[in-house]
Structure formats: structure tokens, C-alpha cells
Amino acid sequence: EFYNLTNLEELFLDITYIPESLLLHIGALSSLKILSLNRCKLSGTLPDDGWCELGKLEQLYLSKNELVGILPPCMRNLTSLLVMDLSSNQLTGNIASSPLVHLISLQYLSFFK
Numbered sequence: 001e002f003y004n005l006t007n008l009e010e011l012f013l014d015i016t017y018i019p020e021s022l023l024l025h026i027g028a029l030s031s032l033k034i035l036s037l038n039r040c041k042l043s044g045t046l047p048d049d050g051w052c053e054l055g056k057l058e059q060l061y062l063s064k065n066e067l068v069g070i071l072p073p074c075m076r077n078l079t080s081l082l083v084m085d086l087s088s089n090q091l092t093g094n095i096a097s098s099p100l101v102h103l104i105s106l107q108y109l110s111f112f113k
Contacts (some may be wrong), residue, residue: 003028010034014061018042027053036061038085045069052077063110064088076102085110 002022008029018040026035027050035057043066060078063085071086072094082104087110088094095101100109 002104026050048072062076075099
């Protein structure tokens with residue numbers, strides 16, 4: 001099963017349909033360093049479950065989806081994150097009060113529409 005790949009470090013599923021259940025259980029892939037889900041038709045808000053366990057994640061790519069709302073508070077646990085691309089989504093909220101302020105290692109952040 002997909003979630004048994006606990007040593008997986010890089011996952012690129014760009015332009016692939018991703019069921020919501022994958023995002024809910026993404027934390028099982030606790031060794032991930034790179035996660036790329038660009039153009040996967042992800043919609044709605046990002047779930048608060050799953051992201052907490054991705055403490056080793058260094059690069060997160062979620063551009064060109066249909067994500068809305070605010071970032072889940074749990075994303076503050078992504079303290080190893082260096083790169084985050086959330087461009088071409090409909091995310092809202094104030095960056096100053098978002099979980100992003102806790103990501104002190106972050107070097108690149110993209111939010112453009």
C-alpha cells in the first residue's frame with residue numbers, strides 16, 4: 001500500500017488526480033523531503049490532519065490547484081521547510097497571523113495568482 005512507503009523522501013505527482021484521502025494520510029510518509037502536487041485539481045481547504053507529521057519536509061509545491069481558505073495551523077510544524085509554492089490558488093488570510101511565521105527556515109515562498 002502507498003502509505004507503507006515510510007522511507008520515501010521525494011514524491012512528485014504533478015498533473016495527477018489526487019483523492020482527498022491522500023492528503024488526510026500524507027503524514028504516514030514521514031520521511032518526505034520533497035512533495036510536489038502541482039496541477040492536481042486539489043480543491044477546498046487543506047486538511048489539518050496529516051501535515052503535522054511531515055517535519056522533515058524541505059520543499060512543498062501545491063501550485064495551480066483550487067485551494068481556498070487559510071492554511072491549516074498544523075503547517076507550523078513544517079520547521080524544515082525551505083521552499084513553498086502555493087501560487088495560483090485562492091488562499092486567503094493574513095500572512096502575519098498564519099502558520100508561515102513559524103517557518104524560520106523558509107527561504108522561498110510564492111503566493112502569486
